[in-house]
Amino acid sequence: MTDTPRRRSIVRRSPVPGSVSSPVVTPLFSSVVYRSVDADQMDAQYEGRSAGFTYSREGHPNAALVADRLAWMEGAGHGVMTASGMAAVSAVFLGLLRAGDHVVAGNQLYGRSLRLLNQDLPRLGFETTLVDTSDAGAVAAAVRPETRMILAEVVSNPTLRVADMPAIADIAGRRGLLLVVDNTFTTPLGYRPLDHGADVVIHSVTKLLGGHSDVLAGFAAARDVEHARALEDAVVSWGLTASPWDCWLAERGLHTFELRYERACRNAKALCDHLRGLPGVKRVVYPGEPDHPDAALCERVLGGRNGNMVSFEIEGGRAQANALLRNAGGIAFAPTLGDVSTTLSHPVTSSHREVSGQARRALGITEGFFRLSVGVEDVELLKEELSSAVAAALEAGRA
Numbered sequence: 340m341t342d343t344p345r346r347r348s349i350v351r352r353s354p355v356p357g358s359v360s361s362p363v364v365t366p367l368f369s370s371v372v373y374r375s376v377d378a379d380q381m382d383a384q385y386e387g388r389s390a391g392f393t394y395s396r397e398g399h400p401n402a403a404l405v406a407d408r409l410a411w412m413e414g415a416g417h418g419v420m421t422a423s424g425m426a427a428v429s430a431v432f433l434g435l436l437r438a439g440d441h442v443v444a445g446n447q448l449y450g451r452s453l454r455l456l457n458q459d460l461p462r463l464g465f466e467t468t469l470v471d472t473s474d475a476g477a478v479a480a481a482v483r484p485e486t487r488m489i490l491a492e493v494v495s496n497p498t499l500r501v502a503d504m505p506a507i508a509d510i511a512g513r514r515g516l517l518l519v520v521d522n523t524f525t526t527p528l529g530y531r532p533l534d535h536g537a538d539v540v541i542h543s544v545t546k547l548l549g550g551h552s553d554v555l556a557g558f559a560a561a562r563d564v565e566h567a568r569a570l571e572d573a574v575v576s577w578g579l580t581a582s583p584w585d586c587w588l589a590e591r592g593l594h595t596f597e598l599r600y601e602r603a604c605r606n607a608k609a610l611c612d613h614l615r616g617l618p619g620v621k622r623v624v625y626p627g628e629p630d631h632p633d634a635a636l637c638e639r640v641l642g643g644r645n646g647n648m649v650s651f652e653i654e655g656g657r658a659q660a661n662a663l664l665r666n667a668g669g670i671a672f673a674p675t676l677g678d679v680s681t682t683l684s685h686p687v688t689s690s691h692r693e694v695s696g697q698a699r700r701a702l703g704i705t706e707g708f709f710r711l712s713v714g715v716e717d718v719e720l721l722k723e724e725l726s727s728a729v730a731a732a733l734e735a736g737r738a
């Protein structure tokens with residue numbers, strides 16, 4: 340008998356070549372679909388008897404790997420990657436609320452979170468109340484019988500106010516409310532919400548965790564397995580899944596996260612001290628400093644892990660602000676935070692442009708108010724650049 344050679348087709352995929360050695364770097368699994376052997380195997384996968392991926396919106400190796408690592412960092416049993424930080428915020432609302440529920444949230448949350456709370460949730464039948472989370476009394480007073488959730492950020496942007504997390508966790512615990520913490524600013528190295536009574540932790544992985552401004556991704560994890568499942572279902576059903584490529588980049592960024600974070604925090608404290616000595620600087624805000632408005636809370640909540648964000652205010656208006664930004668050397672004026680390189684933000688024209696002038700003044704956000712997201716550069720370079728920038732602003736004020 341002669342073997343008829345099997346036809347080959349350029350259309351058909353070939354199996355990945357075998358190798359007794361394995362790649363050191365995680366491969367990028369760009370496949371949207373996974374091939375199962377037969378109907379029994381497909382059944383086993385969907386019924387959870389066999390582990391296996393089927394369709395990448397429902398999960399893929401790059402997301403599973405990063406989610407597992409972030410869950411470990413946050414002390415959570417299980418977490419899920421999302422397409423952005425806002426997708427994580429959305430997953431929390433979509434997965435854990437029912438129509439008619441009321442949400443109490445910080446009034447200085449990330450701008451888009453505030454917009455969801457102010458505009459989108461009410462449109463969908465949820466009520467919301469925004470309060471100053473550094474004031475536990477205000478949080479307690481906002482709770483109603485139908486309140487289901489408290490959403491807080493530990494350190495606010497850009498005024499770097501610190502939420503009274505112990506008191507908020509106590510309120511949530513006593514009233515049986517879900518406490519959700521957006522831990523983007525603090526990171527698991529600064530604060531681990533689930534260790535302190537929170538039920539859910541979320542992140543914009545885009546910021547410090549990814550760390551290189553080249554990936555948009557988010558993460559959500561819960562202490563309770565039912566909540567974790569609800570979050571994952573929300574991500575899969577509403578299509579909030581992170582792409583393999585973004586997860587691959589997030590994983591790469593995470594490898595250096597500890598090193599970057601420690602260096603950036605050290606730089607931030609040094610720049611806080613440096614800025615205080617510069618003529619024309621009216622005030623500097625950094626958690627952990629004796630003149631911080633929540634100094635006692637900083638110590639209790641952050642325990643000396645004060646982060647990489649420093650805000651400061653200079654004398655003058657728009658002309659001085661422009662002069663500072665134009666003369667900041669390699670420090671990019673960009674609306675983000677957590678990049679490996681230092682960035683400057685001007686809240687009046689970016690994060691707080693939708694906020695009324697009166698509300699901004701109440702927060703102390705003037706034309707001369709800036710927020711630094713401190714990176715890992717040589718701190719002497721950063722000091723030089725900030726000295727020149729502030730001197731240029733002072734000069735513009737004299738002209």
Ligand SMILES: *Cc1c(COP(=O)(O)O)cnc(C)c1O
Binds near residue numbers: 424492523544545555
């Ligand atoms: C940036 C940010 C978000 C949104 O994250 P994206 O990845 O941009 O969607 C949410 N919360 C906080 C605190 C943030 O800084």
